[in-house]
Amino acid sequence: MNGYVYFPGCSLKENSKHYEESMLPVFKEMGLPLEELTDWNCCGATAYFSVDDTMAAAICGRNLSLAEKQGKDIVAPCAGCYLTLKKSNNYLLSGQGRAPKILNALKQAGCEYGGRVKVKHPLEVLVKDVGLDAVRKKVRHKLTGLRVACYYGCQLVRPFTDFDDPDYPTTLDALMEALGAEPVDFSAKTRCCGGLLTGTIENVGLRLNYLLLKEAKRKGADVMVTICPLCLFNLELLQGKIIKTFKDDVQMPIFFFSQLLGLALGLSQDDLGFSRSVIPLKAFWEKIRNGGHHV
């Protein structure tokens, strides 16, 4: 397929609007303007696969078929959407189990799928397809002195390991380095944030997220960047409760990687969704003003 179409999923239209707000201008700046997949439906995430895996693969098949009609590969910024669409794509192409029946049902519903679409994550596109050299050339404002904990979470690097390491991935660290920031050696970078468990079994979720914030603090990070809406939601919005529960000041801004990328590319900070943070950003902006320098 030639070019990419953007799959937002539910989070980027609601709680993670700032992911979309920063991702789209960044891709435009990099010369890859993204259009939204027409009439996309939700990927079903972990929920639909827990109820009915055939239906779950079928609704993903509809999205793949829509992208094929537009003649483009899919870019899915949410790690959950990325995994779910990629997993369903592999399953539909495998010819195993109920895959042939699902393809048949897609045809009956007028969304035939020929198996030509690839599912990618924007980090993968930026680092592997666009390349870090091209990014470096576009950097206008180096993020010098900013210490960043790069948090990959689970579903971007597992179970599919074709683009980075499942235990100690480095692509996001390399990207942050290309922006002039200083990635810290964050050993918890792929430890689970608990995903949806924070909403259902809160005490378990709080502890998992506390461990992540504590480790990032211990390594001297100023901020944490993530690639997943659910990780950001947990790490950012539970912070108040975590600080109270564990009596430990682990407060830290949590950003989407595209927000820092946009800042380094010289895009206006007002257009990158920073105002949607519920954590105070005063110390962060001071660091950017004092440490960063124009290229």
Place this chain on the structure above:
Amino acid sequence: MEIQRKVKYEQELDKAFLAEIKRSSHCEEIDRCIQCGTCSSSCPMSIYMDYPPRKIIGLVKNGFKEEVLKSFTLWLCSSCYTCQVRCPAKIRITDVMYALKRKAIETKVYPARFSIPVLDKEMSKIISKNGRNSEMWLILKLYLKSRQPLSLLKMAPLGLKLMKAGRMSLKKQSIKNKKQLRTLLKAIKENG
């Protein structure tokens, strides 16, 4: 206190259970398990589980259907896939957990009022109907169906924060071509 037998006799086991699970998608390799425990030691949730993943696989292989389907383990698995990428026998353990979750929902033996299966079911229903999830409505349904209205009140400050940052709306999201989605799901049901 009544003292109960802690072991099961062989005739009480469900011999067909392993074959039943092996038929699910991505579960074909389950009987390759060598009980090494790499999964349990990798799992960030195993400290909360009644049966860690290694035991679950062992129980499935030996027909302990009731113990497995009633276990908290299934609902504590957050799909982080760490066990799956590390398993030396290449068993897709996370996918096995999905198959077990589906079986537990199907046979209605999950712990009552346990909100994770409720969340899974409600989210699937919303997507099947509208094509898109609406976060606010999903949260409302979750707390009403799992009968925890008090938790909803506790969530209110968080909701307000999100509203203030423009990150939550009451608008119901929906796709345009709902008819196509209905046709697709109907076709799957009929040919399934």
